[in-house]
Amino acid sequence: GINTWLEPEEAIWVIYINDESAEDYASAELRDFLSNPSDAKYLDASWNKGSTQTLVLEKNDAPGIGLAGFWHRAGNVTRSFVLISIAITALTTFGTNVELTRWLTIADLYTWQGQLSEISSGQLWRLVTPIFLHFMLLHILFNMMWLWDLGGEVEKKQGSLFLLFFILSIGILSNLVQYFSTGPAFGGMSGVVYALLGFVWMRSRKAGTGYHLNSGILGLMIVWLILGFTGIIGPIGNAAHLSGLLFGVAYGLGWNNYE
Structure with a gap:
């Protein structure tokens, strides 16, 4: 070559x-x-x-x-998370299948008494599975579009194992932040998407990494993040979005320094 x-x-x-x-x-x-x-x-x-x-x-x-x-454009890890998200959203019928959904939220919505008792008893999957839940069509469409695009780029440049660890760790962290902010009634891949955005943003600021982030896309995502806190666009996982972005920025800066 x-x-x-x-x-x-x-x-x-x-x-x-x-x-x-x-x-x-x-x-x-x-x-x-x-x-x-x-x-x-x-x-x-x-x-x-x-x-x-x-x-x-x-x-x-x-x-x-x-x-x-x-x-x-996407690797096996990106494809897998997209397909799992689509499958779980379909099986839970956008959250209306209550019996299945209650097993995938961070805590059982119908028995929750202010503690993560299910996780304490060994149901550790609940730390991750909320990222696969989506309650509206536009919600999953936008999340999967950005996951495919940003996740595919990160997987290609950093490797599949890196992306797998990134998504799982960010998923757990952003889920916990959202839980302690609003309780267990939430779901979606948005925290991970914002983390990928933050990571690519920081990586693109270092010469020679091969990353490029359109300033218009970055601006749009930041505006959407801010609008979420105003309440104009309805109930939304603001804590997961903001924490995901900050965790992603930290990942990116850390990786820049590591290299």
Whole structure:
């Protein structure tokens, strides 16, 4: 292979190669990629390589990648959490299947007396399972969209084991923060999504990581976070959102320093 790296220059990204003698070969390979980016050899290589970077093209110049590219954007861990979330949301019928839902909340909603007695008695899955519960269609659609996008990027760059630990640890922490803030009546992947946002945000601020976060997306997510605290958009897991973002920022800063 050819050693390369990307550097942003104004509104574009420039690809540099270490070996100038390989310039012709690299140019030909780039042309092949741009003509067919969904070719299996490129999609597979993006997961076989531990460190990857994203080439950002203008909308009018970017070739259509289609379903194959969309599927390969996420790794096995990201796909698994998306599929589990969809399955549990369907099985609980957006929380209306009370008998199943009460086994997945952090505490039984109908016997709760102010303590996490179920977890103390060994039902440890309750620390995690609230992230899979969603009570509205738009709730799960938006969460899964961001999980697929941000989680896929983190999994590709940091690895599947890292993302698995990240989601589980953030899920537990944000669930506990939300519980101690409002009680056990909550669910959703939003805390994890905001943590991924915070992580990618911090990683994108360090040169050479390959991360890029659109400022418009970041601004939109922060505005949505603030609106949640105003009460305009109804009951929402604000504590999980804010704590998730802060935990994600801490993860990102810590990883930047570790490298």
